[in-house]
Amino acid sequence: MNSRHLAKAQLEMLFERLAPGTHYLAKLKGRMFAEGFPPDDELFELVRNAHEAAHALSIRVHYLACGTGQPSRERPK
Numbered sequence: 001m002n003s004r005h006l007a008k009a010q011l012e013m014l015f016e017r018l019a020p021g022t023h024y025l026a027k028l029k030g031r032m033f034a035e036g037f038p039p040d041d042e043l044f045e046l047v048r049n050a051h052e053a054a055h056a057l058s059i060r061v062h063y064l065a066c067g068t069g070q071p072s073r074e075r076p077k
Contacts, residue, residue: 003064011065018058025051 006014029044029051037044 006064008065008067011061015058015061015065018054018061022051022054022058025054 025047029047032041032044032047039045
């Protein structure tokens with residue numbers, strides 16, 4: 001089994017379950033930035049990396065749920 005075997009409903013549910021954590025990490029990263037955490041602070045780096053990974057996962061799951069597995073290369077009209 002691989003990600004292509006997951007049903008659309010399963011992928012949509014996964015996307016919905018990932019959203020709160022991804023949003024929390026985005027807000028936390030923003031608060032840390034606003035408070036002046038230096039870019040090389042270990043905790044700030046971990047939060048930034050966690051947000052980037054969670055966001056990338058969410059986007060991949062979304063595209064799989066759409067049936068493409070990747071973003072469209074077409075420009076909106």
